[in-house]
Amino acid sequence: MLASIYMPGLVRTKILANEPQPMRTIVRIMNLIIGISVDKAADNVFATMQILESTGSKGGTFAWRKERRPLDLKAQPGDEERVWALTEEMLRPFS
Numbered sequence: 001m002l003a004s005i006y007m008p009g010l011v012r013t014k015i016l017a018n019e020p021q022p023m024r025t026i027v028r029i030m031n032l033i034i035g036i037s038v039d040k041a042a043d044n045v046f047a048t049m050q051i052l053e054s055t056g057s058k059g060g061t062f063a064w065r066k067e068r069r070p071l072d073l074k075a076q077p078g079d080e081e082r083v084w085a086l087t088e089e090m091l092r093p094f095s
Contacts, residue, residue, distance in 0.1 A: 003059065004048075004052060004057070004058065004059060004060050004061070004062060005060070005061045005062065005070075006044075006045055006048055006062045006063070007061070007062070007063040007068070008036070008041040008044060008045065008063070009034070009036060009041075009063065009064070010030055010031060010034055010035045010036065011035065011036055011037075011038055011041040012031045012035040012036065012037055012038065013038060044064060044065055047065045048062045048065050051065060
């Protein structure tokens with residue numbers, strides 16, 4: 001099964017409200033300058049879903065109701081091990 005990816009951009013939410021300074025201030029400023037409302041982000045996602053349904057497209061990367069070329073990311077040797085170690089470290093406080 002192919003999945004489509006939607007990148008909404010910076011959405012004005014409180015998800016980073018508890019980040020330490022200076023990140024919290026930077027996010028607030030960026031939200032004021034380029035952030036979009038949750039309603040606008042949802043509208044864009046819904047419109048993209050309608051486009052996908054009407055065209056039958058699958059497996060694309062989308063932003064702002066348009067298909068975008070995905071980033072050309074290449075796996076590097078040791079990536080899997082680094083992701084696993086980082087995941088274990090981040091989950092350690094919860095175990």
